[in-house]
Amino acid sequence: MKAAAALLALTLPLAAGTPQDAAPATFRLFDGLQRLDFETELLDSGDITVWRPSVRYEQQRDDWWVSAGVAVSSIAIDYEPTIVTSPAYRRAETFEASAEVARRLSEAWEVSLGARFYDGFSDYRALWISEYYDQFAGFLPGYETADPHGWGLTLGGAWEYIPHTAKLQAALSYGRDHIVPAWSPEGATVSRTRDVLDTLAGSLTWEAALSPRVKMSHTLRAGDTTARDIRIQARSEFAWAATDRLTLRAEAGGAHENPTFEAAYGALSLDYALTKRWSTGLSARLYKDTGEIEASNFNTAAPGVTTRELSLHLLWSDETTTIRLSAGRLDADYDALSENNLFFGNLYRDRDFLTTRIAITRLF
Amino acid sequence: MNRRKPSSPSSPDTVRRALAAAALLCLLLLPACRTMSLADQRLLQKPAMKFGERGALAADCTLPGQIEGGRALSSNAAGGGCSSCH
Numbered sequence: 001m002k003a004a005a006a007l008l009a010l011t012l013p014l015a016a017g018t019p020q021d022a023a024p025a026t027f028r029l030f031d032g033l034q035r036l037d038f039e040t041e042l043l044d045s046g047d048i049t050v051w052r053p054s055v056r057y058e059q060q061r062d063d064w065w066v067s068a069g070v071a072v073s074s075i076a077i078d079y080e081p082t083i084v085t086s087p088a089y090r091r092a093e094t095f096e097a098s099a100e101v102a103r104r105l106s107e108a109w110e111v112s113l114g115a116r117f118y119d120g121f122s123d124y125r126a127l128w129i130s131e132y133y134d135q136f137a138g139f140l141p142g143y144e145t146a147d148p149h150g151w152g153l154t155l156g157g158a159w160e161y162i163p164h165t166a167k168l169q170a171a172l173s174y175g176r177d178h179i180v181p182a183w184s185p186e187g188a189t190v191s192r193t194r195d196v197l198d199t200l201a202g203s204l205t206w207e208a209a210l211s212p213r214v215k216m217s218h219t220l221r222a223g224d225t226t227a228r229d230i231r232i233q234a235r236s237e238f239a240w241a242a243t244d245r246l247t248l249r250a251e252a253g254g255a256h257e258n259p260t261f262e263a264a265y266g267a268l269s270l271d272y273a274l275t276k277r278w279s280t281g282l283s284a285r286l287y288k289d290t291g292e293i294e295a296s297n298f299n300t301a302a303p304g305v306t307t308r309e310l311s312l313h314l315l316w317s318d319e320t321t322t323i324r325l326s327a328g329r330l331d332a333d334y335d336a337l338s339e340n341n342l343f344f345g346n347l348y349r350d351r352d353f354l355t356t357r358i359a360i361t362r363l364f
Numbered sequence: 365m366n367r368r369k370p371s372s373p374s375s376p377d378t379v380r381r382a383l384a385a386a387a388l389l390c391l392l393l394l395p396a397c398r399t400m401s402l403a404d405q406r407l408l409q410k411p412a413m414k415f416g417e418r419g420a421l422a423a424d425c426t427l428p429g430q431i432e433g434g435r436a437l438s439s440n441a442a443g444g445g446c447s448s449c450h
Contacts, residue, residue: 037419043427050427056418123430165400165408203437206389207415212404217415218389221437233437234385239413247412249423255434256378263434269423271412279412283423289434307432313423317411322420332431355427361419 032061039359045351047078048124065102075124082345085135092127094120114154121148126180128347133183142189150177166208175199199225213241231257245273263289277316285309291335302348304335311355322361330355
């Protein structure tokens with residue numbers, strides 16, 4: 001009897017509900033903390049228009065994050081030559097895709113892996129130069145219409161050495177770009193310059209709070225691109241919550257690449273919370289670089305440029321949705337051209353651009 | 365992989381600027397190592413106080429990077445799509 005009672009006591013818990021009786025967990029593709037970003041940007045000077053809508057999805061489950069995004073840039077130019085070739089209107093679309101996965105290894109450590117791909121012209125300058133060569137050398141045997149595209153991989157890590165207050169981030173990236181080459185006649189045919197560039201780059205970012213009202217972020221990046229010297233870039237940002245409503249930000253940065261390229265920029269911005277939901281702000285930025293001129297028959301490289309940008313923004317947010325509208329003006333003033341790049345005088349002439357941006361972020 | 369052009373040495377001015385920036389950053393090391401309580405973090409968590417954000421939380425438009433080649437810290441293309449561009 002006692003043995004039977006003991007056996008019954010052991011089996012009762014099993015009979016009451018075994019793991020085999022539990023309903024199997026259903027995997028749902030869209031689960032966890034999720035986020036959608038919709039964005040559309042515009043850069044317009046009248047004869048040059050770049051429009052870039054994009055969408056990005058992010059999901060967090062336990063210690064994992066995954067994200068994926070696509071964007072389609074539409075570039076339109078009113079091509080205007082200075083010497084040879086003819087005026088033309090040209091438009092091209094560029095498709096971009098990216099994906100990233102990240103995992104939190106512990107309270108302080110996180111690693112990530114990202115990939116990107118694009119097919120098309122990366123900017124309006126590439127499209128303008130492609131139009132020039134299509135006209136100038138397109139009829140010659142051996143000429144190939146440009147087919148720019150590229151891809152890249154990024155491996156990253158982050159160490160939050162003081163929770164919610166300070167962290168170090170490092171990233172290593174590799175990319176291959178098939179670019180718009182330069183063409184030159186050689187007798188009855190044409191030859192082209194290098195059209196594949198590989199880039200290996202590393203970056204280090206240090207972000208920390210200096211006080212309950214001040215944060216800073218510093219980034220140092222070094223990139224090695226085919227047939228070029230290493231480019232060093234640095235950027236520092238500071239944010240100061242001057243009051244509960246007013247936030248001031250400052251940014252400064254620069255770049256250096258031998259033999260002659262140097263860039264420097266600075267920006268100031270303020271953000272003011274009008275109400276719990278609405279805020280507005282103003283930002284100004286000044287940028288200057290030296291350009292890079294190489295000795296050749298003619299040259300696609302840009303001369304030095306100085307840009308001044310002023311923009312306003314309006315922001316609405318609640319617990320799940322943030323909407324930002326911004327508009328501004330960017331003045332680009334180029335240095336004088338040399339005889340080597342007069343062919344692209346209208347590409348590198350002074351322009352005033354309108355910049356606009358609409359962005360929506362939704363959490364669910 | 366790369367056939368790099370012959371390098372020119374960095375100018376003394378560039379080296380001095382880099383050293384000055386590094387020295388300034390070292391001054392920030394001590395205050396950057398303090399721990400913040402949850403109450404201290406209230407203002408630090410405001411969207412306007414965050415760096416490296418995306419979507420509507422990001423302040424900047426990316427398209428000016430097509431003109432300001434020295435500012436972009438990440439780009440789709442290494443050389444802006446042109447053979448000798450940067």
